[in-house]
Amino acid sequence: MFFSIIIPLYNRPQEIDELLETLTRQTYTQFEVLVIEDGSVNDAKDIVASYANRLDVKYFFKPNEGQGFSRNFGFERAKGDYFVIFDSDCLIPADYLEIVRDYLFEHQLDAYGGPDAAHDTFTPVQKAISYAMTSPFTTGGIRGNKKHIGQFHPRSFNMGVSREVWEKVGGFILTRLGEDIEYSIRIHENGFKIGLIPAAKVFHKRRTSFKQFYKQLHFFGRARxxxxxxxxxxxxxxxxxxxxxxxxxxxxxxxxxxxxxxxxxxxxxxxxxxxxxxxxxxxxxxxxxxxxxxxxxxxxxxxxxxxxxxxxxxxxxxxxxx
Structure with a gap:
C-alpha cells in the first residue's frame, strides 16, 4: 500500500518543519508527502526543500482558498492508494503508517480517522488544551473515540480516504466551517465504510494560547x-x-x-x-x-x-x- 500524505499550510513554516521531521522517522516508508502552501505570505518553500534528501516530498504554492480546497489540490496530484490528511500542527509517531497499513489490510476501511494526544514536549497550556479537547467531561467525550454517538466522523487533523473514495465522491465542497464532517457524511452516504483506528494517534498541538484557543472553538461552534x-x-x-x-x-x-x-x-x-x-x-x-x-x-x-x-x-x- 502506498500512501500520499497531504498537508495544507498557511503561514506556519515552523510547524511544517517539525511535522516533516517526524515523518522522516516512519517505520513504514512507502509514502509521499505533498505540502500545499495556501497563499502564505510567510512561506515554507526552503524548509520543505531541505527535506528532499530524506523524504519523497513535493511542494506546491497556490492562491489562498482555505484548507478544504487545498486538500483537493493535493488529492488531484497524489499518486497513493490511500490519501492521509494531517494538519500542520501535528507530530506523527514513528509507527503511525505501519499501524494504519496493518489495520486497513485487516479491516478494509474506505476512510478512517484517528485520535489525538499531547506530546511530552508540549507546554502546560498545550497539554491543558489537549485535555479539554479529549476529555469525557467536555465535547471531547463525543469526538474521536470508540464511544462516539452515531456515525463516526473523522476529523481532518488525522484522517485518511482511499483513492476509490476520491474518484467516486470527490473532495471537499466546503473549505472550512465543518468541512471534514460534511465530507465524511457524503462518504458514508455513498456506501463507503468509515471507521476509527484507535492506535493511529497523532500529537496535536492545536493552539499555544488560551486566546487562540477561544477563537478556534468559537469557530467550531459556528461550524456545527x-x-x-x-x-x-x-x-x-x-x-x-x-x-x-x-x-x-x-x-x-x-x-x-x-x-x-x-x-x-x-x-x-x-x-x-x-x-x-x-x-x-x-x-x-x-x-x-x-x-x-x-x-x-x-x-x-x-x-x-x-x-x-x-x-x-x-x-x-x-x-x-x-
Whole structure:
C-alpha cells in the first residue's frame, strides 16, 4: 500500500518543519508527502526543500482558498492508494503508517480517522488544551473515540480516504466551517465504510494560547450550525451541550444577584463539575499545574463553542440569514 500524505499550510513554516521531521522517522516508508502552501505570505518553500534528501516530498504554492480546497489540490496530484490528511500542527509517531497499513489490510476501511494526544514536549497550556479537547467531561467525550454517538466522523487533523473514495465522491465542497464532517457524511452516504483506528494517534498541538484557543472553538461552534444547514439530521441533542452550559452559566450569574437559594444550588453543581475536571486532569497528566490549567481550558472550550453555536443558531436558523 502506498500512501500520499497531504498537508495544507498557511503561514506556519515552523510547524511544517517539525511535522516533516517526524515523518522522516516512519517505520513504514512507502509514502509521499505533498505540502500545499495556501497563499502564505510567510512561506515554507526552503524548509520543505531541505527535506528532499530524506523524504519523497513535493511542494506546491497556490492562491489562498482555505484548507478544504487545498486538500483537493493535493488529492488531484497524489499518486497513493490511500490519501492521509494531517494538519500542520501535528507530530506523527514513528509507527503511525505501519499501524494504519496493518489495520486497513485487516479491516478494509474506505476512510478512517484517528485520535489525538499531547506530546511530552508540549507546554502546560498545550497539554491543558489537549485535555479539554479529549476529555469525557467536555465535547471531547463525543469526538474521536470508540464511544462516539452515531456515525463516526473523522476529523481532518488525522484522517485518511482511499483513492476509490476520491474518484467516486470527490473532495471537499466546503473549505472550512465543518468541512471534514460534511465530507465524511457524503462518504458514508455513498456506501463507503468509515471507521476509527484507535492506535493511529497523532500529537496535536492545536493552539499555544488560551486566546487562540477561544477563537478556534468559537469557530467550531459556528461550524456545527454550518453542518446542520447541509445535513439537518446531523444536529443531535448532545451538540447543544456547550450552549446549555453557556445558558446555565448565565442563569447562575443572574441568580447570584436576584435569588440566593437557587444560586447556591447552581454554584454547587458548577463547582462540582470543575472539581471533577480538575481531579481527572490531574490523574491523566500527573500535574497539579496542568490540572488547574485544564479547568481553565475546559471552561474556555465550552463557553467559546457554546457562544459560537448560539450565535449562528439564531443568525442562520432563527433569523434565516446566510
Amino acid at each position: 450550525i454550518n453542518i446542520y444547514k447541509h445535513f439537518p439530521s446531523e444536529l443531535k441533542l448532545v451538540h447543544f451541550f456547550p450552549a446549555f452550559f453557556v445558558i446555565g452559566l448565565g442563569l447562575t450569574l443572574l441568580c447570584n444577584f436576584i435569588y440566593w437559594p437557587l444560586a447556591w444550588v447552581c454554584n454547587f453543581f458548577l463547582l462540582l463539575f470543575f472539581v471533577l475536571i480538575f481531579f481527572h486532569a490531574w490523574q491523566v497528566n500527573k500535574s497539579i499545574k496542568i490540572a488547574f490549567l485544564s479547568v481553565v481550558a475546559s471552561f474556555i472550550q465550552l463557553t467559546a463553542y457554546g457562544l459560537g453555536f448560539i450565535q449562528d443558531f439564531f443568525k442562520r436558523i432563527i433569523f434565516k440569514q446566510s
